Amino acid sequence: MSAPLPTNPVAETGSETALSRILQVWRPQYTRLITGMVIAELAVCAGLALMGQAGGRIAGAAVGAGAAYLLLRLSGVSQIVLRYFERLYTHDAMFRALADLRVWFYRKLAGGAAAGLGFQRSGDLLTRLVSDVQTLDNLYLRILVPLVSALLTLPIATLVWMRAGTEAGLLTGALFAVLAFILPLMGARLSRRFGPDILRAESELRIAALDLTSGLREARAFGAEDVLAAAVTDRQETLFKAQRRQQTRMALMQGFAGLIAKAGIAVILCAVAGLLFPQAPAIAGITALFVAITVLEGVTGLARAGLLSGQVSHAAQRIVEIADRAPPAPEGNAPLPAGRDLRLENVTFRWTPDRDPIFRDLNLTLRQGERAALIGPSGAGKSSLAALILKAASPEQGRILLGGTDITTLRDSDLRSQIAWLSQASHLFDDTVRGNLLLGRTDIPDTALWAALDQARIADVVRNLPDGLDTWIGEGGSKLSGGQGRRIALARVLLSDAPILVLDEPATGLDAETERAFLETLNNATEGRSVLLIAHRLTGVEKLDRIWRLEDGQVISSAC
Amino acid sequence: MKADKTIAKAWVKAQGRASRSRTSVVVVLGLLSTLLGLLQAWALARTLASVLTRDTDSTGPAIGVFLLACVLRVILSTIQDMTAASAGIHARRRLRREVLDRIIGEGPALLRRHHSAAIAATLVDRIEALDGYFARWLPAASLWLVSQWLVVIALYVENHQAGLILAACCAMLPIFQAVFGIATAVASRKQFLAMNRLQTRFLDRVKGIATIVLSGGTDRETQALAKSADDLRQRTMKVLRIAFLASATTDVAMVAALVLIVVTQAHTLMGHPSDAVLTRALYAVLLVPEAFASFRALSAAYQDRAHATAAAEAMHELAPLTERTAAGPDVLQTKGGISVTAENVSFAWDEQRGTVIHDVSFVLPAGATLILEGASGAGKSTLLELLLGFVSPSQGRILFDGQDMQSLSPRQISSRISWIGQKPVLFAGTIRENILFARPDASAEDLDRAVSAAAVDQYLSSLPDGLETRIGEGGFGLSGGQAQRIAIARAYLKDAPLLLLDEPTSHLDPKTEAEILVSLKDLAKGRTVILCSHSAQARQFQGWHLVLDAGRAIAFTGEAA
Known part of the structure; x- marks a missing residue:
């Protein structure tokens, strides 16, 4: 059930709304973001004044005008100081904005699509999204700041240029506008045109690489390493071809930008020399020329920002798309009922409208304290049952009742305090054992932690770890064995007082024997609670009151 | 840790050697471009001097030379861009072959130590991230010093006084870099690590979001996330304050050169200067930005270098290259099994x-x-x-x-x-x-x-x-x-x-x-x-x-x- 990334070319309107959504999230930081842009512009102006003064002073000395260097020195010092504060201030503003974006995205994800995504196990999709958030730091630092500053520089520079002659000044201003606004737009279009090809080629390469690395055993056993390696190098060539196309276009465009910048300089130079344009006054003309050299060279690189903007808007669109997924079920505020019977009435469900329903008219009752298993073939969508019960997804038809109350009328937090979830997808965080058990709670004493670890039969292992409860367990629990990690996750579930446990393929991925040992632990540890075990097969060690078999979306047997 | 660093350094060096021929093409093009920049500045100075001294006869040809130099330079830098891009592609192709051979040479035993996804990430993303290292950093690193001093010498030949000022300011760069550069290197490494840590944490929390949501921890985690992001910002900004000083020193060197040259040259222009004196003065002013351009290109590519170090560490974790024995013809009895x-x-x-x-x-x-x-x-x-x-x-x-x-x-x-x-x-x-x-x-x-x-x-x-x-x-x-x-x-x-x-x-x-x-x-x-x-x-x-x-x-x- 992997959710493929959208690789369609991004529609212009879509990316624009996505970017404006991101900008809205940044609203609390507007003052800072704008101040940063103003400082950036002042720094540009100081640089412009510095070069202008440099040219003007030399010309002035040559024609015997007075030589005052105060402005030159002042603009020099201002440039140094302003550049420093620009860097500092814009970075600070960007960090704040990015932090806001992370929090906003996290909250959205948690409220809406998150649970569904978690159930659909699209870890790669989530990874991509996280790096998308990171990509957005370019939006402010490399796109907005230079673009806004170019916009503010345009009238100032044009005024300076017009002192060398109205026509020449306006013409150079127009060339500046082409450089600063039209070429970046072309860059963005280029990236829209080639971006999807490159993305597709990259993801194909990634698949081929993953085929090779995860299939290393097969490859060695069948002597087929070269076949798989050839697939990698083939895909690589496709990627390189796409990249080369874009790079060539980009280099040509950059060259074109260079020519336009030189054309702007040439226009002012002609005005200074009195060729084609009426001759400019010497000092004003040379000042204008030096300003033109500085400013036009400065915006030549903006075409690349256009290219970047393609990537950024892609990223923004993916983020907004995920964040805007509606929460699966509305939240009510009915009080928690007294009973703990769980009932599904005529439930029909599918993840997306274009797929077949996973459940058709499903009816189930799990009585308080009862232990039941739902068995069905892999890939039949049994996990969706856990998602439905926990309101991470909502049924197309039918309803789900807890103690006789429809769960859509309950508060999400109330419902989830009653039902604990353990699955193969239960995540172990890159944190300590304690951090993994508590998940941020502070109201639980160590004795309770040890009791839960004891029940999960992992207490001895934890006691022997170098720092006990405070041992770091690594990414995804990588410092523990698979079975040990699963037991830590179990201890976390046992720590909650939830009377109903949903165990969704809790032992999948463990080797056969570790799996049996783990299931045996489960039998004892879950005593006294209702248990719903979702599995594709039973190993024979599970203690159960009932077994339901799922076939074609319906329960076909309910015996034990 | 220290040993790792040495290995990483050695690896990075070896990569530089392996790409030398392609890098040097880019470097030669860059040098040619600098030479054209000198011609460009000289022609422009000549034009302006002729205008200021009303020597209108030489204006036209000087503008012609200037425009020609401009166009040639643009063409050259376009070719340079394309060559750099293909150097990047070539280097990535070579590296990927090498990593593939290492992975296959080591075989399934590799999976005992690394997750297959991590190996695939080294093979794909790490190597892709090295594009900038080969396309930008390597050429910029070998070009900047030569290009800078080429400009300084060219100026000195024409204009001793200005040449000496520019030389002094350019000589300050390595000193500034030595003073602040060390701080910057440490700072940027720290920042890179801290950034990475936050990124890892965020990713970890996002991957486990179902677990957090279903155990009712959303609010706690969101607050923790906001706090750690803010902590990171504050710490990073402390570091950046020093790091940006290093960039500011480049500005100081350039502004100092510019102001000093303008002031001293304007002094020589008192009275009615000759055409030649004026040309030399303007030439000096125009060359100042040119002298610092190559160093700026290097600073802009600094991030690319960090990628190379990270990649080196990842590659080091894979096994060293082993010779694969060529399989000879092998006749074997398949019926009835083997003992x-x-x-x-x-x-x-x-x-x-x-x-x-x-x-x-x-x-x-x-x-x-x-x-x-x-x-x-x-x-x-x-x-x-x-x-x-x-x-x-x-x-x-x-x-x-x-x-x-x-x-x-x-x-x-x-x-x-x-x-x-x-x-x-x-x-x-x-x-x-x-x-x-x-x-x-x-x-x-x-x-x-x-x-x-x-x-x-x-x-x-x-x-x-x-x-x-x-x-x-x-x-x-x-x-x-x-x-x-x-x-x-x-x-x-x-x-x-x-x-x-x-x-x-x-x-x-x-x-x-x-x-x-x-x-x-x-x-x-x-x-x-x-x-x-x-x-x-x-x-x-x-x-x-x-x-x-x-x-x-x-x-x-x-x-x-």
Whole structure:
């Protein structure tokens, strides 16, 4: 059930709304973001004044005008100081904005699509999204700041240029506008045109690489390493071809930008020399020329920002798309009922409208304290049952009742305090054992932690770890064995007082024997609670009151 | 840590050497571009001087030279861009080949130490991230000093006073870099690490979001996230305050050069300067930005260098390159299986974890079946990996038909064995490709025979495109039983004399398990079989039993079980 990334070319309107959504999230930081842009512009102006003064002073000395260097020195010092504060201030503003974006995205994800995504196990999709958030730091630092500053520089520079002659000044201003606004737009279009090809080629390469690395055993056993390696190098060539196309276009465009910048300089130079344009006054003309050299060279690189903007808007669109997924079920505020019977009435469900329903008219009752298993073939969508019960997804038809109350009328937090979830997808965080058990709670004493670890039969292992409860367990629990990690996750579930446990393929991925040992632990540890075990097969060690078999979306047997 | 750094440095250096020829093309183009920049500045100075001294005759030609130099320079830098891009591509191609060879050379043992996704990330993303290192950093690093001093000397030749001022300011750069550069390097590394840590934390929390949401921890986690992001900002800004000072010193050097040159040159221009004096003064002012341009290009590529260090560390974790022995022609008897002998085999993954296989010996005649038994962790999987040749015994030897495995190439070993594990890896591609994987040159009849022998044809009709249905990543999902049948079809197609089975049905539901076992027993006919399994499956097979306990063979019983 992997959710493929959208690789369609991004529609212009879509990316624009996505970017404006991101900008809205940044609203609390507007003052800072704008101040940063103003400082950036002042720094540009100081640089412009510095070069202008440099040219003007030399010309002035040559024609015997007075030589005052105060402005030159002042603009020099201002440039140094302003550049420093620009860097500092814009970075600070960007960090704040990015932090806001992370929090906003996290909250959205948690409220809406998150649970569904978690159930659909699209870890790669989530990874991509996280790096998308990171990509957005370019939006402010490399796109907005230079673009806004170019916009503010345009009238100032044009005024300076017009002192060398109205026509020449306006013409150079127009060339500046082409450089600063039209070429970046072309860059963005280029990236829209080639971006999807490159993305597709990259993801194909990634698949081929993953085929090779995860299939290393097969490859060695069948002597087929070269076949798989050839697939990698083939895909690589496709990627390189796409990249080369874009790079060539980009280099040509950059060259074109260079020519336009030189054309702007040439226009002012002609005005200074009195060729084609009426001759400019010497000092004003040379000042204008030096300003033109500085400013036009400065915006030549903006075409690349256009290219970047393609990537950024892609990223923004993916983020907004995920964040805007509606929460699966509305939240009510009915009080928690007294009973703990769980009932599904005529439930029909599918993840997306274009797929077949996973459940058709499903009816189930799990009585308080009862232990039941739902068995069905892999890939039949049994996990969706856990998602439905926990309101991470909502049924197309039918309803789900807890103690006789429809769960859509309950508060999400109330419902989830009653039902604990353990699955193969239960995540172990890159944190300590304690951090993994508590998940941020502070109201639980160590004795309770040890009791839960004891029940999960992992207490001895934890006691022997170098720092006990405070041992770091690594990414995804990588410092523990698979079975040990699963037991830590179990201890976390046992720590909650939830009377109903949903165990969704809790032992999948463990080797056969570790799996049996783990299931045996489960039998004892879950005593006294209702248990719903979702599995594709039973190993024979599970203690159960009932077994339901799922076939074609319906329960076909309910015996034990 | 320090050793790692040295290794990383050595690696980065070696990369620089390997790309030297392509880098030098970019560097030569860059030098030519600097020379054109000198011509450009000189022509412009000449034009302006002629205008200021009203020497209108020389204005036209000077503008002509200026424009020509401009156009040539633009063309040159376009070519430079393209050359740099292709240098990047070339270097990535070479690196990926190298990493591929390392991965294949090390083989499945690599998976014991690294997650397959992490290796794939090194192979794809790490190398892609190095584009900037080869396309931008390397040329900029070898170009900047030469280019800068070329400008300084060119100025000195024309204008001694200005040349000396520019030389002094440029000489300040390395001093400033030495003072602030060290701080910057440390700072940027720290910042990189802190940034990475936050990124990792965020990713970790996002991946585990279902767990957090379902345990009611959303608010706590959101607050923690906001706090850690803010902490990071504050710490990073402290560091950046120093780091940006380093960039500011470049500005100081340039502004100082500019102001000093303007002030001193304006002084020489008092009265009515000659055309030549004026040209030299303007030339000096125009060359100041040119002198610092190459250093700016280098600073802009600084981030690319950080990627190289990170990549070096990732590559270092992969095994060093080993020579692969070319497989000679290998005639072997496939009918009736081969005999397998283990002589006092011991094995340890590494010294810390100790020996996992102790002195195991057995003799299995051709065509016989051996069932490996023992509790979890008794060493069954390790023994199987030894038999597969994924790892070699620390002591003792394993013989196939009397031939020591050590003397066989990986290809020769793989031609003798078929292997079916707990879950077969299906590759992105069609079912046909996935089966043919075992023997790409198999005929259509052979393929058909394997498909029907493995009963793959029983479910083909339920798939959208039959044998051409795409499976694996991004394709159609197969059930565990369907996938296992593809593995069986592969084994039929391969038709190797030794069949190794590693709990082949442990992930299947009971009904499917029974069906698969029937197919496996068919496949086992006329082959030597080694089965690693728990008892329920083993009951279906008869043969020798080897019971392992903590890596030792505690029982080896005969055929009549």
